[in-house]
Amino acid sequence: MTAPAAQTGTGKRPVSPADGAAPAEPVVSFTDVAKSFGPVRAVSDLSLSLHPGETVALLGPNGAGKSTALDLLLGLKNPDHGTVRLFGQTPTQAIAAGRVGAMLQSGGLMEEVTVRELVGLACDLHPRRYPVADVMAAAGITDIRDRKVNKLSGGQEQRVRFALATAGANDLIVLDEPTTGMDVSARQAFWATMRAQVDEGKAVLFATHYLEEADAIADRVLVLHQGRLIADGTAAEIKARAGARRITFDLDGTVDSDLLGTLPHLVGLDVTGPTVRIRSDDADATMHAVYGLGLYPRNLEVSGLGLEQAFLAITDAATAEEAGNR
């Protein structure tokens, strides 16, 4: 695969209005947005705003409302309640003004045309278009430009979609599961390309289920669960909130779960046979107390919580809370 070429110099680009001295207007603002499909509340009470230059990951288990939220953001669906604004405009206006580029998970491609023809179309339709050759170079698809769109591999298709989303000088790029179908090296190349966009001061919002991507790339993480925003912060903050450490050890004899439940700084507790798994926001204090109870843990392991586990912890807690409210 060709290494993604560096984007053309910023001198060519129109300066986005968000770069001005005036207080930056939010790139995206959702105010009390709700959307249901029949009895299913896909999104409820969603309020958030994104700012210029932010790289934001949207996380959530399947069915959490990510795709619906992105559809609402792009004006592909209308909210039942609340308002969605992009740069102070309606999504349709912002798209017509060429301020938003998007790569949809479900975005099919036109068939029976070549990659170059399709990217040429996207450039032609963009009010603030870039030259076709630059767009293809940036997306790393110059070498497949004469291929028919319906003869591409999954990863190549994603790159073409990415080219469609970056055909002009957008101020916001929205990506829904952009690296689905890519192998590890293609994924790394993709994010390198994406960084070039971020470095130009564009806001990027992406939904993903690869949590390491969110951890490595996003400077802000939004967690959606059952249509609600349950966490909004940096990856580090989310990990801290979920309980920063995971402690695992085995105990001899009968394990007294109730006793273990009294440990300080406990965030989560799971006992399976002799094995005890604890999540703690202060592992030192928790372990001190374990010894204080006169227990003798064997095979002790203390590890940091990845975003993945943090994410599971947060969504599990939300599910439990939800169940408790019923």
Next chain:
Amino acid sequence: MKTLVKLEITRTLRNRKFMFFSVMYPAMLFLGVSLGYKKGATAGDTGLSALAYLMTAMAAFGAMTAVLMGNAERIAREREKGWVRQLRLTALPGRGYVAAKIASAATVSLPSILIVLVLGATVKNVRLDAWQWVGIGVATWAGSLVFAALGVAIGYLATADAARPISMIFYFGLAILGGLWVPLYNFPHWLQTLAGYLPAGPYANLGRSIELGHAPHAKDVTVLLVYLLLFAGAAAWLYRKDTRKA
């Protein structure tokens, strides 16, 4: 938008199978159906020979086939695959999409019309003045845009599976009620009147008027224009409003 129109036409031309059947079908049908008519037969009280009547009817029918049948289904499938969602994230206005689809449909209908006319002139010995041949060709082609717009609207309304039967119903219904199959002069009077306000009847009339040496009737042209605006407007509106899960 020009790029989109160009690309849609290119794609259609590349789809050889679709082109071949859309173009050959009306020609075969014309040759087949015309076997049932004797050479000197006249078409009721229309003042035309049965073959001349049939030729314009089949040219019109062929154009309808070309623009209505494949197109609606292709659009519906494109919608289901999500290409239309992606296209809606561009600055393209709804009318641009509809215009491109109608243009690509018209690319298919032109050769299908021409082949029927050429067969009429050569194999079936229909004799007309040069201006009449040109007039019939142009009028039949222009009129096919009405059905192209209907095809786009159906493609927007229906799922890919439903688009074919739905366009079939419109296609046969309109063709029969427009007298493209059974000559209109065999219909009861009330049905003839109704046919005058449905799109296919006035459509076939365009060519027939020219065969008789007149310009098309203003009423027929008006009825067709109203349908064109109606169908194209509906298609553009559906393109923008399509908020269903694709």
